[in-house]
Amino acid sequence: MIKDGSTVSIEYTLKLDDGSTADTNVGGEPLTYVQGEQQxxxxxxxxxxxxKADETREVTLSAEEGYGPVREEGFQEVPLEMIPEDAREPGSRLVGQNQQGQPIHAQVKEVREETAVLDLNHPLAGQKLHFDVKVLEIK
Structure with a gap:
């Protein structure tokens, strides 16, 4: 049975409210994590x-339980020259680094004459998440 400290391997499919599949590992490598360590x-x-192993469950998480709401402070206006030319259109995804060298993911929301508006919110922020989970192994 899954309890704190268990190493758990799961298979999952994540769907959004519109029925689209946002992520899945079915047919691939299982996701392995340690219960209680917020991995x-x-x-x-x-x-x-x-x-228990071989048990399946459907789990729905609200936006707040998932990646949180879309936050206004997650939008940042930057000079257009900071954006690669081939990414200067809405929907383009960018990866940069913060001052600690950790990756920052952003999406171009709007391109203006001299600036671009970037969305630094998680791509699934504001979304209700529907997981279909199967427990493969518990150690």
Whole structure:
């Protein structure tokens, strides 16, 4: 049974409200994490507690339980010259680094005459998340 300290391997499919698949590892490598160490979304981890190997469960998380709401402070206006020419269109995805060298993911939301508006929110912010999970192994 899944309890704090268990090493758990799962297979999952993540769908959005519109029925589209946002992510899945079915047919690929299982996702392995340690229960209680918040290596996956804490609300998902809480829903998986007590499950047994070969058990399946559907879990729905609100936006707040998932990646949070879309936050206005997550939008940043930057000089256009900071954006590579081939990414100067809405929807383009960028990866940069913060001052500590950690990756920052952004999406171009709007391109203006001399600036671009970047969305630094998580791509799934503001979305309700629907997981289909199968527990493969518990150690």
């Amino acid at each position: 996956i979304l804490p609300a998902l981890e809480a829903q998986l507690a007590g499950m």
